[in-house]
Amino acid sequence: MKGPAMTYNFDQVIDRKGTGSLKYDCAAARQVPEDCLPLWVADQDFRCPPCVSQALIQRAEHGIFGYTEPDQGYYEALRYWFSRRWQWQPDLNGFVQTPGVVFALAMAVRAFTQPGDAVLIQTPVYYPFTEVILDNNRRLVTSPLSLRDGHYEMDFVSLRRQLETQQVKLLFLCNPHNPVGRVWTATELRQLGDLCARYQVKIVADEIHADFVYAPAIHRSFLTVNPNLAEQTMVCTAPSKTFNLAGLQIANIYLPGQAMRTAFKHEVNAAGYSQANCMGLIACKACYSAEGEAWLEELKLYLQDNIAYIDQFVAQNLPELAVIKPEGTYLLWLDCRKLNLEGTELRQFMRQQAKLWLDDGFIFGQGGEGFVRLNIACPKATLTEAMRRLQTACQQLR
Ligand SMILES: Cc1ncc(COP(=O)(O)O)c(C=O)c1O
Numbered sequence: 001m002k003g004p005a006m007t008y009n010f011d012q013v014i015d016r017k018g019t020g021s022l023k024y025d026c027a028a029a030r031q032v033p034e035d036c037l038p039l040w041v042a043d044q045d046f047r048c049p050p051c052v053s054q055a056l057i058q059r060a061e062h063g064i065f066g067y068t069e070p071d072q073g074y075y076e077a078l079r080y081w082f083s084r085r086w087q088w089q090p091d092l093n094g095f096v097q098t099p100g101v102v103f104a105l106a107m108a109v110r111a112f113t114q115p116g117d118a119v120l121i122q123t124p125v126y127y128p129f130t131e132v133i134l135d136n137n138r139r140l141v142t143s144p145l146s147l148r149d150g151h152y153e154m155d156f157v158s159l160r161r162q163l164e165t166q167q168v169k170l171l172f173l174c175n176p177h178n179p180v181g182r183v184w185t186a187t188e189l190r191q192l193g194d195l196c197a198r199y200q201v202k203i204v205a206d207e208i209h210a211d212f213v214y215a216p217a218i219h220r221s222f223l224t225v226n227p228n229l230a231e232q233t234m235v236c237t238a239p240s241k242t243f244n245l246a247g248l249q250i251a252n253i254y255l256p257g258q259a260m261r262t263a264f265k266h267e268v269n270a271a272g273y274s275q276a277n278c279m280g281l282i283a284c285k286a287c288y289s290a291e292g293e294a295w296l297e298e299l300k301l302y303l304q305d306n307i308a309y310i311d312q313f314v315a316q317n318l319p320e321l322a323v324i325k326p327e328g329t330y331l332l333w334l335d336c337r338k339l340n341l342e343g344t345e346l347r348q349f350m351r352q353q354a355k356l357w358l359d360d361g362f363i364f365g366q367g368g369e370g371f372v373r374l375n376i377a378c379p380k381a382t383l384t385e386a387m388r389r390l391q392t393a394c395q396q397l398r
Helices: 050-062 072-086 101-112 128-135 156-165 186-198 227-232 258-270 278-287 290-317 345-353 380-397
Strands: 095-098 118-121 139-142 146-148 151-153 168-174 202-206 233-237 251-254 322-324 331-335 371-375
Touching: 050 278, 050 290, 072 278, 072 290, 095 101, 095 258, 101 128, 101 168, 101 202, 101 233, 101 251, 101 258, 118 128, 118 156, 128 139, 128 168, 156 168, 156 186, 168 186, 186 202, 186 227, 202 227, 227 233, 227 258, 233 258, 278 290, 290 322, 290 331, 290 380, 345 380
Parallel strands: 118 139, 118 168, 168 202, 202 233
Antiparallel strands: 095 251, 146 151, 233 251, 322 331, 331 371
């Protein structure tokens, strides 16, 4: 893969142990065998772009880390990124910074619904969606995606029925969709938007994976397709997945409608959060830049090559498994239903036999049983080892 055009060495295996890494340092605390290869949580095993580290070092050398507000340059960086990468021109006054997207999801639940109100999700989906709804004593309403010939689709019949009968107040959209890898088309987003308009449902569009979309798919930010829904929509963005900055705790949440923004800010204040992490602000400003873009373009090529490798390996060597080809994200959704392992048996198999620490499909809700999610944002050597382990384990089952 690493041809002459590559500037960054994504093949380099970097030891992350001893950095407090959730992936590499916390197996025992989570009752996972320490010899499992961790390919679960969605962070990358790659270093962030050098322009980010340099900006952080320069800021660290100043030595004073007091309360900090985003400056004009920060907003210019947001403008640069969203207009160039997302073909989106948001009103920069509509952004609110939070320490993460999941925090923003929880604040949205509190700001836009009352205890007992219904919030809808499309399963299988990123499991904190369910957690922030239930942990805040709201009612979970689901509309499972349908899987046809290896391709997931929204089930608009069920969606409409649920919106019509369940008094849904808020809908969480995941685009690109974690874990199934769909990048929703303009037609799908418009159809969803029309339903939300009709039933007066507010929308939280979680677009944290939007920078990982592979041609011919195109990321369409929800409001670019449904500008009429500006007053009832919140869009979640963050540089954290794109540039591997999750530990720096910075997200940019867009609420163009004054009423929703005020209600959201009130909940953020009520949670006791005010100024953002100063290093997160520095990192975001540095990566939303031409250097960040160049790095991302190379990374996307590397990731596409990783996806192709797994796809081919599974097709050639693991007839029991099937890869759901992702249109976006760096997460692969593996169909293991032919292994006929029920409930936690699949987890046992992956951890005890294959020695892989993956995310179990069932934690993503209805429709996730019999699947696992595999993070491919790692050097090819790590994936080769993972596939070797999986093949050996599957051979023993045959
Ligand atoms: C869809 C989705 N939203 C949010 C997050 C996490 O966001 P944060 O770390 O900013 O809370 C993830 C992480 O994997 C994700 O996949």
